[in-house]
Amino acid sequence: DQQVKQNSPSLSVQEGRISILNCDYTNSMFDYFLWYKKYPAEGPTFLISISSIKDKNEDGRFTVFLNKSAKHLSLHIVPSQPGDSAVYFCAASGAGANNLFFGTGTRLTVIP
Amino acid sequence: KAGVTQTPRYLIKTRGQQVTLSCSPISGHRSVSWYQQTPGQGLQFLFEYFSETQRNKGNFPGRFSGRQFSNSRSEMNVSTLELGDSALYLCASSLPSYTSSGANVLTFGAGSRLTVL
Numbered sequence A: 001d002q003q004v005k006q007n008s009p010s011l012s013v014q015e016g017r018i019s020i021l022n023c024d025y026t027n028s029m030f031d032y033f034l035w036y037k038k039y040p041a042e043g044p045t046f047l048i049s050i051s052s053i054k055d056k057n058e059d060g061r062f063t064v065f066l067n068k069s070a071k072h073l074s075l076h077i078v079p080s081q082p083g084d085s086a087v088y089f090c091a092a093s094g095a096g097a098n099n100l101f102f103g104t105g106t107r108l109t110v111i112p
Numbered sequence B: 001k002a003g004v005t006q007t008p009r010y011l012i013k014t015r016g017q018q019v020t021l022s023c024s025p026i027s028g029h030r031s032v033s034w035y036q037q038t039p040g041q042g043l044q045f046l047f048e049y050f051s052e053t054q055r056n057k058g059n060f061p062g063r064f065s066g067r068q069f070s071n072s073r074s075e076m077n078v079s080t081l082e083l084g085d086s087a088l089y090l091c092a093s094s095l096p097s098y099t100s101s102g103a104n105v106l107t108f109g110a111g112s113r114l115t116v117l
Helices: none
Strands: A010-014 A019-025 A030-038 A045-051 A056-059 A062-067 A072-077 A086-094 A106-111 B005-007 B010-013 B019-024 B031-038 B042-050 B053-057 B064-068 B074-078 B087-094 B112-116
Touching: A010 A019, A019 A030, A019 A086, A019 A106, A030 A062, A045 A056, A045 A062, A045 A072, A072 A086, A086 B042, B005 B087, B019 B087, B019 B112, B031 B074, B042 B064, B042 B074, B053 B064, B074 B087
Parallel strands: A010 A106, B010 B112
Antiparallel strands: A019 A072, A030 A045, A030 A086, A056 A062, A062 A072, A086 A106, B005 B019, B019 B074, B031 B042, B031 B087, B042 B053, B064 B074, B087 B112
């Protein structure tokens, strides 16, 4: 049973525009949510995270929004750059837990 | 500093064989986790080791096993390989290193791609 879902397998965006990647989860016990980025032939790299007590976290061009009532989070990338083209994974964990539940990923392509 | 190192990067096995994958964590990291990545399933948690003890285990059959050594290096083993075991196996280590939000960040290796024929 997939507790973290990314329903869009792919997304294409023009350079300079906003990229919005979405993620839904089913387990209300999740306390932390993370986004990882993965390039081909490399392992996933951490991008940004948010605690369940917050609804927004920003880091440069990247902002993650959390809507607990809807069990939904999104990653906004503004402005999008060609180097952002990668597969983005949403992940979640419970408090004190080291194991992450991952979504299936969204392949972002930023068109120059 | 050196990242998480996984060996071998690629390997091909046949059904019924067994395989051992190795992971060297970042120096100082004591927690090592293993994940299986397959198309359409994303990353699935296999198990986590801390100080040579398995601390957590995912929903995988007993054919999947692991261990951690005193220097924090870890191995995972898959016995009696099946075609469905073809996947990218990712190792991740953590200090733990918490972000400003409190989340524990895992640092992943590049993975070992296993093909079962």
